[in-house]
Amino acid sequence: MIRRAQRRKMATYPFKAIESKWQTYWESHKTFHIPVEVDTSNPKFYVLDMFPYPSGSGLHVGHPEGYTASDIVARYKRMRGFNVLHPIGWDAFGLPAEQYALRTGTHPRITTEKNISRFRAQLKSLGFSYDWDREVDTTDPDYFRWTQWIFLRLFERGLAYEAEVPVWWCDALGTTLANEEVIDGKSDIGGHPCERRKLRQWVLRITSYAERLLQGLEETDWPASTKEMQRNWIGRSEGAEIDFPIQDHADQAIRVYTTRPDTIFGATYMVLAPEHSLVGVITTPEALDGVTAYQSQAARKSDLERSELQNEKTGVFTGAYAQNPATGSLIPIWVADYVLATYGTGAIMAVPGQDERDWEFAEQFGLPIRRTVQPPEDFTGNAFTGDGPAINSEFLNGFHVAEAKSCIIDWLESEGKGTRKINYKLRDWLFSRQRYWGEPIPIVFEDGGAHALPDDALPITLPELEEFRPSGSPEGPLALATDWLHTINPATGRPARRETNTMPQWAGSCWYFLRYIDPHNTDVLVDPGLEKYWMPVDLYIGGAEHAVLHLLYARFWHMVLYDAGIVSTSEPFAKLVHQGMILGELEYTAWRNVNTGAWVCASKVMDGRERDSGDEVESVRIVEEVAEKVSDHFVLKEAPDIRLDVRAFKMSKSRGNVVNPDEIIEQYGADAFRLYELFMGPLEQVKPWSTRGVQGTFRFLRRVWMLLTERKIDDTSPSVEQLRVLHKTIARVSEDIESLRMNTAIAALMEFVNAAYKWSSVPRAIAKPFVLLLAPFAPHISEELWEQLGHSQSLAYVPWPESQAQYLVDEFVKVPVQVNGKVRATIQVAPDADKNQVLELAKSNKNVQRFLNNKPPRREIYVPGRIVNLVAA
């Protein structure tokens, strides 16, 4: 059955033959290759996709959404005369290939190559106009040579250092993981349990770029939400560091960081993080047992476990006291894990009156509370964190928060008790991984010291291994490659031991966009002249899941390269757009009581149970036809009091709602698929997939095909009306592509075809520009039609049609006539008609007169060509 339908599709619109023909043509003619030595007097456009990790499961329909959008822009800009750089490559290091190697003994390189071939074939089957001669692969030694080279630049600038860092260690994976790779105490990949261990690690000093990473956002055209996420991640705050002298320890003070120095008169106790170095110094003998027990208990908890139990704050008194530098009074020093060792100084002055966490702690342990900001009269809460006049604060009394802050900081500074201080939440970047399938870090150890290898020793390639099992020690699998491990330090000529850590997957993606510019250069990372021409990336399209990490790390490396004089811009990505996630098809779900078999209203289902009876319920996927909408929700037609859940879910293997692009292309062709991916809705929006929707764009292409092949193309000169339709379409499509509104651009193309179907024939002078407009969206069918219209060359570089203003205005327009804001008639006038004539015509309409009660209106409004509004007397 399906085959018969397919044959019919093929017969009327032979997309398979067309698509393979043109893919072959582009490949053999290198249509989209742009030479390294390019004519730099032309304007350039660099349109970049976030390169994929070539996973074993191939592309899903979410990938091609962003890729299609960028491809449309690339093809459009080429036709606009730009030199277009539109490359692709592979972010191919990573854990899955290594884990596969563990299970099967297959070398990660084999797996990676296989996956890349699959991805490459899939991307080619979609007809993307990448310059395949610029493909990069992060696992290629010719590529990671330069990743290592950048690491050496970081090292020599003091931005890469070793530290003993408490890190997440995952026994199952045999490696450490970054904070962001551990979710709820389990590894992001695989879901294995993880624990904290202190290990020697390479760390990148991203924090010294915190301020610039923050400031640089101002000059980028990025989604506001992404900038905001980066700002929050960097987490700049302004405040003060203040020293609190410790009783009986005259030589020691507790330094705290606070953003509210104005509340210091309300600091009634202090808290040290359990890991704080002074805990052991100040704790009194009587308190020692309790404090030690508390410390070891806290060490076993993860950050999450600490914060999960927010409501039950824990802590223990050290027996020691500090002196409040403002009031001079003695206040107790506690240890509590609600204070983080890793932020600020690891110690706080606790001001329960103005801080909810401190209030909670103070209440729990009976510590004094002293308000220093007057809350408003109607304030009913506990701690008051808003603005108000200072109270109980001696010389600060009466000042509002901002004033009080600067006043107290001036005082602290003049007394030598504190200083103004800016703090960031951003931490340095843990850069070590105890894995095999990553870039080796180009460092050797001799006499316990780390030494950079010289540039000419690069690339440091991975040794061949038979075993990929983690060594079980924090050293990782490379420690097992003894021949590789023991080497000579070229600087001294003496035996040395290689670094066995490798780089995290983020490393290769921090700079790949630079290598595309000059991919085969063996002398430098990128030729400076070419870099200056092509950078920055004009349009970067990729998922919002990279809003913080990849985009922050890449910006950091780029700023370092900028400081080192290697690149010419400090920000790499001028404009950034995130494609929205594509969900599975809309699902209609009914709920049924497992025990009784009766339907259960969705509003009564709680956590898999019926709310009233507590019985277990099961979900039943039902077809759309048996559902019905009643006011704002869906119910079963046969039982209107049974509400349904209707929504689309994220595609996942376990849910079984994954759509495979290969199957869609097989059935409808790449052009129809590309068109549907963007016709669904705005690029940046989350939207559900609908295979039936693909039929719509397929039908459209078939109509195009029949319009321009079966119907007669003739050489008559086009009518003014036909020219109007064409030029309006040109204007709409051009504007929509410029602003990435691909869905409405496609709608405009559809409207053109609908209009053209009403014509008896299509003049060649109309057909040609239309095919060019269609080309960025549906390149295969467009090339074929272009050839049939009598051209022997690809249309890829044919100039984009220009819209002519004279055809953008109609001779007559229909203008609605409102009375009191409601449409009562429509009149037909010339767009530039005289205002009074239009108003007279409007008022002469019978229906209008009826609603004006046959009296002259009190007010008359005419927006030329748009609307008449008459206000009745």
Next chain:
RNA sequence: GCCGGAGUGGCGGAAUGGUAGACGCGCAGGUCUUAGGAACCUGUGUUCUUGCGAGCGUGUGGGUUCGAGUCCCACCUCCGGCACCA
């Protein structure tokens, strides 16, 4: 809790403060056909009306305006991110 974004037909969505629902899916009727799950044409927010036309309608309640999906205020719901960062 905090910070973003979004709520429009049966569904995806469109709309410089100016006729709400373009375009597509679905549905209904028709044409052609041995056939239709193909193609083409017509219709399709909802209620009343034979028709002309009229009432209602963009999450809820207010407001600004000749005119509000669009601007302002308050609230509700959903999605995404962050979450003891002092």
